[in-house]
Amino acid sequence: MKLWKKPLKVGLVGATGVVGETFINILEEYGQPIAELRPFASVNSLGMKIELAGKQWPVQVLKADCFYGLDMVFFSSGDDISLEWAPEAVRAGAFAIDNSNAFRMNPEVHLVVPEVNGHLLNPQSKPQIIANPNCSTIQLVVALKPLLDKFGIDDVTVSTYQAVSGAGLPGYEELIHQTQNYQEMDHVPKAFTKQILFNCIPQIGTFGDDGFSSEESKIMTESPKILGVPDLKVSAFTVRIPALNSHSEAVWVTLKKDTTKEEFTNTLGSFEGLAIFTEDYPTALEISGEEPVFVGRIHQDRHNKKRWLMWVVADNLKKGAALNGLQIAETIFC
Numbered sequence: 001m002k003l004w005k006k007p008l009k010v011g012l013v014g015a016t017g018v019v020g021e022t023f024i025n026i027l028e029e030y031g032q033p034i035a036e037l038r039p040f041a042s043v044n045s046l047g048m049k050i051e052l053a054g055k056q057w058p059v060q061v062l063k064a065d066c067f068y069g070l071d072m073v074f075f076s077s078g079d080d081i082s083l084e085w086a087p088e089a090v091r092a093g094a095f096a097i098d099n100s101n102a103f104r105m106n107p108e109v110h111l112v113v114p115e116v117n118g119h120l121l122n123p124q125s126k127p128q129i130i131a132n133p134n135c136s137t138i139q140l141v142v143a144l145k146p147l148l149d150k151f152g153i154d155d156v157t158v159s160t161y162q163a164v165s166g167a168g169l170p171g172y173e174e175l176i177h178q179t180q181n182y183q184e185m186d187h188v189p190k191a192f193t194k195q196i197l198f199n200c201i202p203q204i205g206t207f208g209d210d211g212f213s214s215e216e217s218k219i220m221t222e223s224p225k226i227l228g229v230p231d232l233k234v235s236a237f238t239v240r241i242p243a244l245n246s247h248s249e250a251v252w253v254t255l256k257k258d259t260t261k262e263e264f265t266n267t268l269g270s271f272e273g274l275a276i277f278t279e280d281y282p283t284a285l286e287i288s289g290e291e292p293v294f295v296g297r298i299h300q301d302r303h304n305k306k307r308w309l310m311w312v313v314a315d316n317l318k319k320g321a322a323l324n325g326l327q328i329a330e331t332i333f334c
């Protein structure tokens with residue numbers, strides 16, 4: 001990641017959450033120049049301080065005029081808070097990079113994965129709301145974009161295996177607690193609909209009338225928007241699994257043109273942000289903390305030679321959330 005041209009004044013809403021913590025860690029790791037950090041959380045976190053760039057920044061609560069003077073505010077605390085406060089940040093003259101679902105399908109808001117459609121933004125862009133896509137969407141579209149450009153895509157089917165950190169700190173803590181008390185078999189689920197330990201739950205979000213969950217709908221509607229192909233057929237089935245971090249996806253993609261495994265692999269391998277496994281395969285545990293989207297187990301379907309299968313894994317807190325948000329900032333401030 002390139003460094004910002006000047007030290008920025010940065011707001012972070014949801015600073016005490018798992019995505020907020022990852023955002024701070026990445027800023028620190030890259031040594032981005034910080035003129036000010038204004039961390040926001042709920043009243044429960046008042047009194048806490050967030051450490052960054054050698055200073056302690058006290059956690060604040062959202063209130064009128066709280067964004068004045070900031071260059072950018074990263075929102076990561078849920079749809080309702082973003083709906084109410086992201087427009088306030090823009091009114092105050094800041095870019096609002098929103099990690100919630102609130103604005104993603106708003107036709108007036110760019111939904112950005114920089115490697116895929118970063119051209120929508122540039123250093124001349126005016127302060128605006130920019131939506132950060134759903135975590136499982138981001139890793140999917142990074143893997144699809146080079147295939148779309150080279151071969152064209154007829155349709156995509158994806159089955160996900162999503163880690164508990166995707167449900168925030170409560171989800172993470174629930175799996176840790178159940179693991180520490182694994183002999184109790186009557187765990188009362190809170191963050192999930194059923195016990196997550198020793199289990200797989202085929203529900204992420206709420207179900208619509210058509211049987212798809214809200215997480216599946218996000219993948220199916222956001223992917224065509226980001227890829228710039230509104231009629232792209234994407235079908236998703238999402239499952240929560242007892243992995244702590246990083247989402248895995250089995251993807252079936254039907255191309256418009258014939259290709260070989262070598263050409264398919266090389267096409268993915270030459271795309272920014274992708275790392276390809278040709279011998280072994282990536283797993284959630286092994287790639288957690290890494291930045292790229294990893295692809296392995298590339299092979300051709302037995303029944304349709306235009307159909308290919310691949311295994312796509314990425315850190316949902318990094319590329320699926322905080323890192324993608326910071327890469328959006330890079331397109332504006334570098």
Ligand SMILES: NC(=O)c1ccc[n+]([C@@H]2O[C@H](COP(=O)([O-])OP(=O)(O)OC[C@H]3O[C@@H](n4cnc5c(N)ncnc54)[C@H](OP(=O)(O)O)[C@@H]3O)[C@@H](O)[C@H]2O)c1
Pocket residue numbers: 013014015016017018019020040041042043044045062075076077078079081099100101133134135165166167168169170316317320321
């Ligand atoms: N986890 C992921 O992989 C992921 C990926 C992509 C997108 N997202 C989205 O990112 C957002 C945050 O997710 P997360 O996983 O980081 O959740 P989380 O760990 O539960 O953190 C939620 C954050 O929101 C803060 N918050 C709650 N009420 C607030 C209020 N009234 N004012 C200001 N801040 C408030 C919390 O502060 P307190 O600590 O004070 O309660 C906490 O900092 C959600 O919209 C989620 O859908 C998450």
